[in-house]
Amino acid sequence: MKDIREDIAWAKINQDVLKSLENPRKLYWVILFVAIAMVGVAVGCEIYQYSTGMGVSNKNNSHVWGLYIATFIFWIGMSHSGTLLSAILHLMHADWRKPIYRFAEAMTTFSLMTAGLFVAVHLGRVWQIYYALPYPNERGLWPNFQSPLLWDAMAIFTYLSSSIVFLYVGMIPDLAICRDRMHEGWRKKLYTLLSLGWEGTDRQWRNFRVTYLTIACFLIPLAVSVHSIVASDFAMSQQPGWHITSFPPYFVAGALYSGCAAIITLFIILRYVFRFEEYMTMGILKKIVRLTFAISMVWTYLNAVEFASVWYSHDQASKDVLIQKAIGTYAPFWWGMMFCGSVVPLTLAFKRFQTNIPVLFAVSLLLNLGMWLERWMIVAPTFAHGIYPWAWDHDQWPSFVQWGMVFGSFGWFTLLFMVFCKVFPSVSMYEVKEMVYHRRQETKKLEATGKFATAGKGAH
Amino acid sequence: MSKRHLLALFSNFDAAEAVVKELRDVRINGFDADKDMIVKSPIEHPEVEEFLGYKPVHVQWFTLGGALMGGLLGFFLISGAQANFYAQIKGGKPIVPFPPNFVLTYEMFILGGVFISVLGFLICAGLPARRSPLYSTKVSEDQIGILVKSDENAANTLKAIFAKHNALEIQEEAGK
Numbered sequence: 254m255k256d257i258r259e260d261i262a263w264a265k266i267n268q269d270v271l272k273s274l275e276n277p278r279k280l281y282w283v284i285l286f287v288a289i290a291m292v293g294v295a296v297g298c299e300i301y302q303y304s305t306g307m308g309v310s311n312k313n314n315s316h317v318w319g320l321y322i323a324t325f326i327f328w329i330g331m332s333h334s335g336t337l338l339s340a341i342l343h344l345m346h347a348d349w350r351k352p353i354y355r356f357a358e359a360m361t362t363f364s365l366m367t368a369g370l371f372v373a374v375h376l377g378r379v380w381q382i383y384y385a386l387p388y389p390n391e392r393g394l395w396p397n398f399q400s401p402l403l404w405d406a407m408a409i410f411t412y413l414s415s416s417i418v419f420l421y422v423g424m425i426p427d428l429a430i431c432r433d434r435m436h437e438g439w440r441k442k443l444y445t446l447l448s449l450g451w452e453g454t455d456r457q458w459r460n461f462r463v464t465y466l467t468i469a470c471f472l473i474p475l476a477v478s479v480h481s482i483v484a485s486d487f488a489m490s491q492q493p494g495w496h497i498t499s500f501p502p503y504f505v506a507g508a509l510y511s512g513c514a515a516i517i518t519l520f521i522i523l524r525y526v527f528r529f530e531e532y533m534t535m536g537i538l539k540k541i542v543r544l545t546f547a548i549s550m551v552w553t554y555l556n557a558v559e560f561a562s563v564w565y566s567h568d569q570a571s572k573d574v575l576i577q578k579a580i581g582t583y584a585p586f587w588w589g590m591m592f593c594g595s596v597v598p599l600t601l602a603f604k605r606f607q608t609n610i611p612v613l614f615a616v617s618l619l620l621n622l623g624m625w626l627e628r629w630m631i632v633a634p635t636f637a638h639g640i641y642p643w644a645w646d647h648d649q650w651p652s653f654v655q656w657g658m659v660f661g662s663f664g665w666f667t668l669l670f671m672v673f674c675k676v677f678p679s680v681s682m683y684e685v686k687e688m689v690y691h692r693r694q695e696t697k698k699l700e701a702t703g704k705f706a707t708a709g710k711g712a713h
Numbered sequence: 714m715s716k717r718h719l720l721a722l723f724s725n726f727d728a729a730e731a732v733v734k735e736l737r738d739v740r741i742n743g744f745d746a747d748k749d750m751i752v753k754s755p756i757e758h759p760e761v762e763e764f765l766g767y768k769p770v771h772v773q774w775f776t777l778g779g780a781l782m783g784g785l786l787g788f789f790l791i792s793g794a795q796a797n798f799y800a801q802i803k804g805g806k807p808i809v810p811f812p813p814n815f816v817l818t819y820e821m822f823i824l825g826g827v828f829i830s831v832l833g834f835l836i837c838a839g840l841p842a843r844r845s846p847l848y849s850t851k852v853s854e855d856q857i858g859i860l861v862k863s864d865e866n867a868a869n870t871l872k873a874i875f876a877k878h879n880a881l882e883i884q885e886e887a888g889k
Contacts, residue, residue, distance in 0.1 A: 450844060
C-alpha cells in the first residue's frame with residue numbers, strides 16, 4: 254500500500270489543493286453551521302451566567318472550576334500531535350507526514366487557543382482576566398515565580414506563539430503558490446501580503462530549510478515542557494491523587510495519544526470534505542493508526558504505573574481517592590475512561606480495521622472521549638474526596654452552564670479549524686511535490702539497478 | 714553599461730543543472746555566474762545547492778544569539794522582580810531561587826530562539842522582498858527557473874546556452 258502515487262503531476266497537486274479553498278463538499282458547510290451553533294450554546298450560557306449571577310455556574314462547592322480545568326488540559330494535550338507530526342517526524346525524515354502535517358499544526362494552534370479560553374472562562378467574570386496575568390502591579394498581587402501556574406502561563410504563551418510562527422513559516426512557499434494562482438480579490442491580497450514576496454530562489458530555500466529545522470528542534474522540548482508543567486500544576490501540590498511522580502510523562506503520553514486520535518478524526522473528515530483522497534491515502538492513515546496504537550499502549554502502561562505507585566505508597570489518602578475512582582460516584586466515568594483508552598484501541602491492532610474508515614472514525618471519537626474522561630478523572634475525584642473530610646462532596650454534578658461551555662469549546666475549535674482549512678491550504682503543496690519527486694527518484698534508481706521487484710514488496 | 718535580465722524556464726532539475734554547469738564553466742564577459750545567477754524552484758532541492766556550490770547559511774547564529782538573549786533576559790527579569798520583593802517576608806527562603814527560575818528561563822530561552830531565528834530567516838533570505846524584474850508563476854507550479862543578470866552584449870550568448878538546453882521559455886527585460 255503506497256503512501257502516495259509517484260506519477261502525480263506537480264501542477265495537479267497545486268490544482269487539487271487550491272480547489273479545496275474554493276469548492277469543498279456540502280458537508281463542510283454543515284460542519285461549519287453545527288460548529289457555530291455549538292459556539293452559540295456557549296455564548297448563551299455565558300450570557301445567562303452574567304445576567305442571572307455567578308451561582309448558576311455551580312462553583313460554590315469544593316469542585317469549583319474542575320470541569321473547566323479538565324477541559325483545559327484536554328485541549329492543551331490535543332495540541333501535542335501537531336508537534337509530533339511536524340517536528341518529531343520531520344527530524345526523523347518520515348516523509349509520509351508531509352500531506353498531513355499542515356492540518357496537524359493548525360490543530361495545535363487552535364487547540365491551544367481553545368485551551369486559553371478556559372483560563373478566562375474559569376475566572377467567571379472574564380473581564381477581570383488581568384487579575385490572572387503575572388505581572389507586579391498596584392493591587393498587591395505579586396506574581397509567584399515559584400508557582401507552576403505561572404510557569405504554565407509562560408509555557409503556554411511560548412508554545413502558542415512558537416506554534417503560530419512554525420505554522421506560518423512552513424506555509425510561506427504555499428502562500429506564494431496561492432498568490433500566483435488565485436484570481437484578483439481579497440484572498441489574493443491576503444496571500445500576497447503573507448507570502449512576503451517569496452519566489453523560491455535558492456537563497457530563500459537554503460535559509461528556509463535551516464530555519465524550519467531549527468524551530469522544529471525547539472518545539473520538541475517545548476511541547477514536552479508544556480505538558481510537564483501542566484502536570485506540575487497537579488503533581489507539585491500535596492493533594493491525594495495528584496501528588497504523583499509519574500504525572501509529567503503520563504500527561505505527555507496522554508497528550509500525544511489524544512492528539513493522534515484527533516488527527517485520525519480530522520484526517521477522515523478533511524479527506525472527504527476537500528476530496529483529498531489522493532493525498533490523504535490509506536497508506537498514511539495506516540501509519541497514523543499504528544502510531545496511535547503504540548502510544549495507547551504506553552498510556553495504558555503509565556496508568557498501571559500510577560495505580561501501582563499509589564497502591565504501594567501506603568499513603569492512605571491517595572489510596573482512598575483511587576478506591577473512590579473505582580467504586581465511588583465517578584466509577585462509571587473512570588471505568589469508561591479505562592475502556593475507551595485501553596480496550597477500544599485494541600481494535601487498531603487488527604489489520605482489517607486499520608483502513609476501515611467508519612470503524613476508525615468511531616474508534617477515534619471514543620479514544621478522545623476516553624482522553625477527555627481521563628482529564629476529568631484526574632481533577633474531579635480529588636475535589637470530591639480530598640485530604641480534608643469536611644470538604645468531601647461526592648454528589649456534585651457540573652451545572653448546565655459548565656457543560657455548555659465545554660460543549661461550546663468543541664464548536665469553537667471546529668469553527669477555527671474549518672475556517673482555516675478553507676482559507677489556507679491544509680495540505681502542504683511544496684512538501685507533497687518533494688515527496689512525490691523523491692519517491693519517483695527512488696523508484697527510478699531501483700528500476701535502474703533491477704531491484705524494484707524485490708524492494709517494492711513491503712518497502713512501505 | 715546597462716544590464717539585462719533573462720529568465721529561462723526548464724522542465725526538470727537535470728536540464729537546470731546542465732545549464733548552471735555550463736554557465737559556470739564558460740567565461741562570458743559581463744556575466745559572473747557566482748553573483749548574477751539565481752535558481753528558482755518549486756521545491757526545496759538539495760541538489761540545487763550541490764550544483765550551485767556551497768553558500769553559507771547564517772540563521773543558526775541568530776538562533777544562538779536569540780536563545781541566549783531570551784534565557785538571560787528571562788532570568789534577570791525574574792530575578793530582578795524577586796530582588797524587589799525584599800519587602801515581603803520570605804521565611805528564610807532564598808530571594809532568588811534557582812530551581813524554579815530555571816523553568817521560566819528555559820521557556821524564555823526557547824521563545825527567544827524561535828523568534829530571533831525567524832527574524833534571522835527574514836534577514837538572510839531577503840524577505841519581505843519586491844518581485845524580481847522577471848518572475849514566472851510557473852516556478853511555483855512545476856518548472857525550474859534560472860534568472861541571470863548580464864551586460865547587454867552577453868545576453869545573446871546566454872540565450873543561446875538556454876536554448877541549447879531546451880529551455881521551455883525565455884523571458885527578458887532590460888534592467889537598470
